[in-house]
Amino acid sequence: MFKTVVTLLRGRAFEAEERLADRHALSLLDQQMRDAALSVDRAKKALAIATAQDQTEARKLESTRAQIAELETRAVAALQAGREDLAQKAAENIAALEGDAQAAERARTIFSAEIAKLERHVRNQAARFAELERGRRIARAAEAVRVARRGRLEEAPCCQSTLSEAEATLARLREQQTEVCAAETALDALDAEPRAESLNETLANAGFGPAVKPRASDVLARLKEKAGGPL
Template sequence: MLKTVVTLFRGKAYEAEERLADRHALAILDQQMRDAALAVERAKKTLALASAQDKAEERKLDATRAQIAEIETRAVAALKAGREDLARKAAENIADLESDATAAEKARALFSVEIKSLERHLRDQSARLAELERGRRIARAAEAVRVARRGRLEEAPCGQSTLSEAEATLARLRERQAEACAAEAALDDLDARDKAQDLNAVLADAGFGPPVKPRAADVLARLKEKAGAA
C-alpha cells in the first residue's frame, strides 16, 4: 500500500512538473539559451587565452633559437682562436637553451591540438546557438498565434478575454452606434418636417395656397352653407 502511495505521489509530482514546464516553456527556453550563450562566451575566452599562450611560446622559442645561433657563432670563433674552455662553456649554455627550445616546441604542439579542438567546439556551439535562436523566434510567433486563437481551442485564463469576445464587443458597439445615428437622422427629419409645415401654414394664412389644416372660419362657412340649403 505504501509503495502504491509513493508511486502515486511521484506520478502526480511528475505531472505537475510537466504542466509547469509546458506553461512556462518559453521562459525556460530563454533562460537555457542565456546559459548556453554564456557557455559560448566562456569558450571564446578560453580559446583567446590558449591562442595568446601559444603566441607567447612562439616568441619564446624564436628568441631561444636566435640566442642559440648567436652563441654557436661565438663558440666557433672561440674554438678557432684556441679557447676551448670558452667554447665548452658556450656548449653547456647551448645545451640548456636547446632543452628550453624542446620544451617550448612540445608546449606549442599541445597548444596547437587544444586550440584546434576549442575552435571545433566553438563552431559547433555557435551554430547550435544560432539554430536555437531561429527556433525561438519561430516558437514565439507560434505562441502568439496560439494565444490569439485560444478562444477556439481552449478556455482562456480567468480574467483574460479572447479575440472572439473582443470581436463580439466591437459588433455590439457598432450596432449601438448605428442605432444612435438612425435615431439622430429620424429626429432631424422630424424637425425638418415641422419647420416645413409651419412655413406652409404661414403661407396658407397669407392666402397663398390651400390651408394646411382645417380652420374654424372655413368650418363655420361650410356649416352656414349647409344650414341655408336646409
C-alpha cells in the first residue's frame, strides 16, 4: 500500500512538472539558450587559450632551433681551430637545447590535437546554437499566433479578452455611432424646416394679415395720434 501511494505521488509530481514546463516552455527555452550561450563562450575561450599556448610553444621552438644552429656553426669553427674544449661545451648546450626542442615539439603535437578537437566542438556547438536560435524565433512566432487565436481553439483566461470580443465591442460602438449620426441628421433637418410662427411673421410683414409682433412703425403711428397729428 505504501509503495502504491509513493508511486502515485511520484506520478502526480511528474505530471505537475510536465504541466509547469509546458506552461512556461518559452521562458524555459530562453534560459536554456542563455546557458547554452555561456557554454559556447567557454568553449571559444578554451580554444583561444589553447591556440595562444600553441603559438607560444611555436615561438620557443623556433628560437631554440635558431640557437642550436648558431652553436653548431660556432662549434664546428672551434673544432676546425683545434679548440675541442670549446666545442665540448657547445655540444653540451646543443644537447640541452635539443631536449627543449623535442619537448616543445611534443607539446605542439598535443596542442595541435586539442585545438583540432576544440575547433570541431566549437563549430558543432555554434551550428547547434544557431539552429536553436532559429527554432526559438519560429516558436515565438507560433506562440504569438496561438495567443492571437485563443478563444477559438481554447478558452482564454477570464481576465483576457479575445479578438472576437473586441470585434463585437467595435460592432456595438459603430452601431451606436450610426444611431447618433442618424438622430443628429434628423434633428438638423427639423431645425432647417420653417416654423409656423416664422411663416406668419413673414406673411404679416408682407401685408397679408395682422402683425404677429408689435412693429416700430405701428408704435410711432400710435404715438403721433396721441400727440395730435403728424409732427
